[in-house]
Amino acid sequence: MNKLIIGRYLPGDSIIYRLDPRGKFLITFYFIGIVFLANNVASYGFLLLFVLFAVYISKINLGFFIKGLRPMLWLILFTVLLQLFFTPSDNPMWHWGIFTLSTDGMRIAAYIFIRFVLIIFISTLLTLTTTPIEISDSIESILKPLKVIKFPVTQVALMLSIALRFVPLLIDETTKIMDAQRARGVDFGEGGIMQRIKSFVPILIPLFVSSFSIAYDLAIAMESRGYKDGEGRSKYRVLSWSKRDYMSLIVMLLITIILLFIRSY
Amino acid sequence: MEIIFKNLTQSYEANSPLEGLGLDDVSLTIHDKRFTAIVGKTGSGKSTLVRHINALLKPTSGTILVGDREITPETNNKNLKPLRKNVGMVFQFPESQLFEDTVEKDIMFGPMNFGMSEADAKKSAHKMIELVGLGEEYLEKSPFDLSGGQMRRVAIAGVLASEPETIILDEPTAGLDPVGRKEIMDLFKNLQEQGRTIILITHNMDDVANYAEEMVVIHDAKVKAVGKPKDIFNDKSLLTDDILTLPRSAAFAQKLAEKNFSFPQLPITISELTTEIKRQVHGD
Structure with missing residues (x-):
């Protein structure tokens, strides 16, 4: 049971840890959304670079993220193989019954694979650097x-x-x-x-x-201990939104603009 | 069975920031047919240590020899039943392991897993329920209708029913009333006198003084001291370093020592204390 990396918090300290959990939570979902905007080698490459950069500044060993892929391995493999052999194409390299292998298929399979990696890495980054209690606080706030x-x-x-x-x-x-x-x-x-x-x-x-x-x-x-829910309860953990959280939102905005640019390029 | 730990190390979450040592290079012999107490603060590694004896945990490095069975980091999970039959284990708050619909079935669960026939297991259940101080009328009840103390006794009966040679007890009397605690401890002492090896983890130094023949002090994942309780409770270095507390009798004697009594060795049980006081007051 200790092998499950997704959903686990790893104590540490870096700029990513210090970001406001609400911001991290929203950014993670936003990023998962814009992953679907990517449509060519350059845009996928750009997103991959961004994620690797985020992993780098989080100061967490890349190994943890790779381990995070493991529980999803079969799903990833299945989806990639499905794309690889069932993508219809006009000029297949190889053809047998219902199976088709083409450069298009390979390209799409590779995209799908990178998409999985991006989504799993970014959500692993959220849970590794944010305690569950911070996540639930930010959900409440959102x-x-x-x-x-x-x-x-x-x-x-x-x-x-x-x-x-x-x-x-x-x-x-x-x-x-x-x-x-x-x-x-x-x-x-x-x-x-x-x-x-x-x-x-x-x-x-x-x-x-x-x-x-x-x-x-x-x-x-x-x-x-007198717990009563409702109006007027003060918070023990107060979330504070600071300059670097605005910065992180601006970074996301820039990434979206660059992505849209590369996409239509 | 003699139990020998050789350079045993247990680390958890290797290669992560959470990495830590559960046990650090422990070498220790627990003698056959004796009553050994293991003491140490919460989190010092006592429970981790005893979980190696029936291979619930395997060492990260080092070995444990239980009788003629050797457990190494490579030991696999097959074929552990003979070992686990011989090493009975009463966990902390063992009542949480009860699950059958009658007490009898729950007591029979262990023995039947270890290959005892249904008839023999039944016989064992009848014997053990009496042994732990509940009557046969309890056998047909649901374990969940019993009080906490009765559930504890049923759970202990369930472990004893497999007739293990070595019995490991992890704070068996925590949360019991004083009478219940004495009954349970006397039961284990009797079992030892009938030729079983007893290993007791406890925070109660009076139990150590009253029942144990050997004592192991664990501190910060290491074995700090091994020996007879009387010698260890008289070891000033362990007491001043705040590793160990004294049994009540010894603490009382320490106070008396400030009032013109003198104790070359601190008495650790009530009877030792009273004899010593009588001798010093009456001079006989």
């Missing part, structure tokens, strides 16, 4: 305008941060219960498929029981 239509923004944000807070807790609990059952002679990942499914019962039941009791304790703890 959703604030929806209060006008009576959308329960604070409640949703609270649910989100509790859910995020529970992830490591549940992982710990799962590891602990798995260890305890292993010590009682359960072999996970051995035997036939039915055997394997059965071996999860001794984990799932204790996990449910303890999740309910943790949730119950949490509710009691919050109530006894």
